[in-house]
Amino acid sequence: MQSGIPAALALGIVLCSAAMRPAAAETSIDTAAFTLSYTDGPNPEDWSITLVDQDPGHYSFSLDTLNRDLALAEARDLTGAGSFDSKYHYSTLFLDLKPAYRVTGITVTGTAFGELGLGYVPDFPPGQAHNGATFYMTVWKPTGPVGYGHMFDDFQAEQSLAGGETDLDLVTDTILGFSGSLFAQAWGVNGDGAFAESMARASVRDVTLHVTVAAIPEPGTWLMLAAGLGALGLYARRRES
Template identity: 55%
Template sequence: MKRALAGLALGVLLCSPAIAATSIDTAAFTITYVDGPVPEDWSITQVDVFPDTYSFSLDTLNQHLAVEAHDIAGAGATADQNFWSALRLDIDAGYRVSRIMLTGVAFGQMAPGQLPDFPPGIVHNEANAHLTVGSTTWSALHTDIGAENPIDVSTPVLDLTGMADVGISGMLLAQAWGVEGGGAFAESIASASLYSLVLHVEVSPIPEPHAFLMLAAGLGIVGWAARRRDRLPGQSKRDG
């Protein structure tokens, strides 16, 4: 019955526009935004469903994770940011969460200042994404990036039932030192950002008790039939 409802939910989702919310019910669990900065901006959006994986855009993080540093005179400039979201999974009876993944893009630009006959300016950036489930954290770390870099962070196989806490955070750093020389100045610029962050929750059904009983009964019948065949008189001769 629950699989039929899941199929119906999938059809409705694929035929309807994505809706942003702070709590979303699926056929296998409820995901809820429970903590993080800027409560008025808390938002997640269900963006995809496969037979065993639900995907959610992390809207709040995607609109806040960007920094940029400018320096002209060589004194140096630094910009940094640490932004996070805390979510809770309330897993329905009959399901377990078997894996959680975080995907997205880390992007950076570095433009050191240039003056003739002087060393170029110095630029540096970092874009780090972290996925925490319970008390364990997995990370994707990128430094001195000048283009798009894919983020793909995954837990090992899990066996989560009941309730689970999930945290996602992004840490950004940009540093720049411009160039001053011969009465001229050359600006240095560094930037870093994280975007298109999506949380993927993989689920699997837990067989109901009657399914175990049916499986055990089936194995018992197969074993009984095999023993009965072995005891039939003359069986080995007929087989030969």
């Protein structure tokens, strides 16, 4: 007797293996409802988005290039001369909507992280450290651009990035713009021959774009709905008479 894997089990193994593969980073990703594509930004060879989650009506994309560009700004004054670092990002993506769908929500989530450490020498003023982070998303609606933003100055620990709209009704293509910046600066302290370093860090990470969609009913569906409502109205009038 020849042994083998049943066809259904074999298909299940193939599907599970595909699901376990890491998502591929792309500059353009096609879904059932729309195509999302990079259209502008520095260094096109570095453009990257990744589809990280999807279910009916909802898609989530990692903004890889933005997360990489804003991974860390760090200033550490080790000599007393001062230290400064900054990072910047901008990009534009185009959401090409397919005819049978409309966009009902566009939001972003992510995390900003800051750290500040002041140098200290007894009997002397402490060192200085400053940081900052900004993040903005712009959605071009038919009525014009709408922006959603965050700004943090001299901040510590994790801060949530979240913004956008969940009650949209977009039936046309739209442009999405993203920008962000980081800065960090630090000055240590000298005193009585002693030196204490100062440090500042800022980062933005895990920024994810979420798009929710809904199907637009076919014209025949509207006709069937209208006919059904008409029949209900006729039935109600007959019961009243």
